[in-house]
Amino acid sequence: MEEDATYICDSCGEEIVVPIDVTAGRQQEYVEDCPVCCHPNVIYVAAEDDGSWHLDSESES
Numbered sequence: 511m512e513e514d515a516t517y518i519c520d521s522c523g524e525e526i527v528v529p530i531d532v533t534a535g536r537q538q539e540y541v542e543d544c545p546v547c548c549h550p551n552v553i554y555v556a557a558e559d560d561g562s563w564h565l566d567s568e569s570e571s
């Protein structure tokens with residue numbers, strides 16, 4: 511089962527849609543290169559109580 515969520519790239523400001531692997535847990539953290547500007551971002555995934563997913567991102571320096 512997969513769901514989508516979005517984050518804002520810290521580097522280029524674009525909204526990026528990423529699939530969430532719901533089997534990987536309610537708290538996830540991984541590094542993904544922005545598909546727009548190729549800047550690596552650390553993505554923090556958290557499941558909300560209402561079943562939605564919240565993403566935070568920060569630039570990986």
Ligand SMILES: [Zn+2]
Pocket residue numbers: 519520521522523524544545546547548549
């Ligand atoms: Zn970007």
